[in-house]
Amino acid sequence: MKDMTESYVTEDGRTIGDVMLDLRNITLRFGGVEAIKDISFDIREGEIRAIIGPNGAGKSSMLNVISGFYIPQEGEVWFHGRKRPQMKPYQVARQGIARTFQNIALFEGMTVLDNIMTGRLNYTKSGMLAQAIWKGKAEREETENREKVERVIDFLEIQAIRKTPVGRLPYGLKKRVELARALAADPKLLLLDEPMAGMNVEEKEDMSRFILDVNDEFGTTIALIEHDMGVVMDLSDRVVVMDYGKKIGDGTPDDVRNNQAVIDAYLGVAHDD
Amino acid sequence: MLYREAGDFKTSYVADSQTFPIAFDRYRYWVVLAVAFLVVPFFITDYTANALLLPFLIYSIAAIGLNILTGYAGQVSLGTGGFMAVGAYACYKLMTAFPDVNILIHVILAGGITAAVGTAFGLPSLRIKGFYLAVATLAAQFFLVWLFNKVSWFYNYSASGQINAPERTVLGVAVTGPNTPAWASYLVCLVFVTACALIARNLTRGALGRQWMAIRDMDIAAEIIGVNPLKAKLTAFAVSSFFVGISGALFFAVYLGAVEVGEAFGINKSFLVLFMIIIGGLGSIFGAFAGAAFLVCLPVVLKLIGVDLLGWPTDLVAHFQLVIVGLLIMFFLVKEPHGLAQLWRLAKEKLRLWPFPH
């Protein structure tokens, strides 16, 4: 087993660095329901970290905790070696955390281009007056943001649908646009909630390739939730396994595959809690 | 082909995000502006100004304002009448307190004051949403009208409780008061409409507009990807109220000249402007103009047909107007939520292909 405290180089030559995000003893309740029970794990710079587990295990809730949308009753979130104070979701986004959603959350009334441009909002510094007359800084920023967005559009190969209202797109493309919006923000940490759910094999292959390329080319750290075990095994460096709000496994794909508790959870063995 | 997009390639992102990306639209825009500024003033009569042009221009500003709040930022307001009243009374107080300052500056300041008031009434939008908020904005409507009615400081203690616009000039020509020539009041309103439309267009196609629309389409996701909802909603209220305030100031000072608050800025005004943007098209600057034009013309046309042609009594025509407006609102919400603006776009798409439909 690899030493998990030092940075190392993977087989395919990527460098995995220090711990970027550290979740410590997170507990999250909704009324009486404990969606997350005392879970700790970390995400290291440059890695692809998968979170797996059956439906209702608390995976999405975990991402929501990282995004700052859910506030856990107990536990701490450490980011870049510092304890994160309580903040609003938009402040979390400004720290360089971008994400996609399990149920696509695009802005249906806007075009693809405008949707992706919203990913650049955190880079807009010009004030309202400058924007009102559309001169100077405002115009310059708009052009810069557009250039960045066009690179993302090229990268994800969605040039042809730039001006289409997202409401009219098929499901698979919507998922891709959502990824584009997250990428446009140049995130340090990218959270993907079931990016391949409901896709056919070909679409899944495309999406896998994009995720790998993002990680490889831009060095973006990625945390992803996925049900397709094949995909998870192929993509991820390390895997967290959740079941009924508890962490039941954590390690390399091989470790996890051979973990008895994980096998039981997936085979539906009766729980004793 | 009457309408061409082909062959009009963009070579830069600047060109692509301009107001009218298609050259043909750009030409038409300049032609419309030229006619509005250089031709219409020579032909304008008191009747066309008062029955059609002035209300059209002034309501367009209000509709642009409400469309920013409702069409772009998704916050329905039923307080437009009350905010127009703020603009009107602010303008009146400024005009009478500082008679030497140019009236145009007063109108802009009135817009600013309304923006402040609107922002204050927008604060609850951070906690309450949808029609809860719509109903909450009625609080602004009723409270403001009551305030201007009861607190005599606002109408300078006049016995009638009305406010009257004293004569003010721009470049030596009267633009308010009874001696104003029709072309002068028209030009003042036109200048404001043009400026407001440009500002609105710039704001909505840029970063701020995207924040507004993101909040409108999915507020939670917007916040998670980095939109500060407080800032997005309050700027929408501020910008929207700024325009509505300007329109209220012009409505009072330039158009009516004398105003009684309950009559001029009652809840029906709020509905009227809301209807304009529903019929014209939610989330479209052009739609604000289309809706304003439509609802300003409708009573005039109905009166022409009903009273002058068919000889019906006026109250009967007024009842018909209610029925027609109600039907239109329901029709557009069911069939074409993007209103006349979308119908226009579809018509253009047909034209673009004509005469080769496929």
Add this chain to the structure above:
Amino acid sequence: MSADFLYGIEVVINGLMAGVMYALVALGFVLIFKASGIFNFAQGVMALFAALTLVGIMEGQIPFAHLINATFGTEIHHFGWHVPALLAIAMTVGVMVLFAWAVQRFLFRHLVGQEPIILFMATIGLAYFLEGVGDLMWGSDIKTLALGLPQGGARWIEDATAGLGGDDFYGFFIDKLDIVATGVAIVLVTGLILFSQYTKHGRAMRAVADDHQAALSVGISLNFIWILVWSLAGFVALVAGIMWGAKSGVQFSLSLIALKALPVLMLGGFTSIPGAIVGGLIIGVGEKLFEYLIGPMVGGATENWFAYVLALLFLVFRPQGLFGEKIIERV
């Protein structure tokens, strides 16, 4: 007891009765909102329309007479008969059921799945439309509703309480009509609750309110339920229209009671019948007391906005209202 204090109590009592009237209108909103998620702004105009129709039928008015006369140069107004009150009420209920069907068939069937705010704006359109139709059918002049309901101050209460507060106090002045209205409202609410608890359709209605999908899967026709609730709301509107119409005549301002009911709903929560009642009472008492105590200092007529500002402030602290369910947001 001092006379001032007693007059304060009188204000409270009258506020409670006004509150009952507000609750009566708010009830119509709650019915429709619970079953279909539509916030029906037209409820007030429905009350006006129902009252207009009732008067029109009773007096034997010819519908659209005004329009017919203007078009054909005729001079018709009345059929020349009078319809007894109970029969006229039954016929008006029939008209309101027809209206419910039409609204469902021509408007909301085409808006299924739309956002609540779009539905809300559609009902604003509906309100304008119905107001126009009401005016065209029955004319827009003020009409008196002669159902023989008691009116004026209740003497016996005045006499019985006159001695309480010394020479300055002349006894409580309470309008008989308000007492009747309170009675009617209690009967109506009890009736509605019984209906929804103990009848098949009532239970179906609640099932739909709880969970559309589940209701569909056990074979409840949504369309039927929606027509049913709109009819019920129409009936509630008729009752409210009768009460308010008897009080201040059947005229346009009657439709404005809807505007009074909105803050009641915001306070009580849109989904709760007890909420509508308690909200109505709070606002009725609150606005009367405020006008009595603070009104004179600020120029009066505070009833125009008090309810709204109260509801607004309240909502900022408790967005779901007194009895509404807490809104949980997810992504």
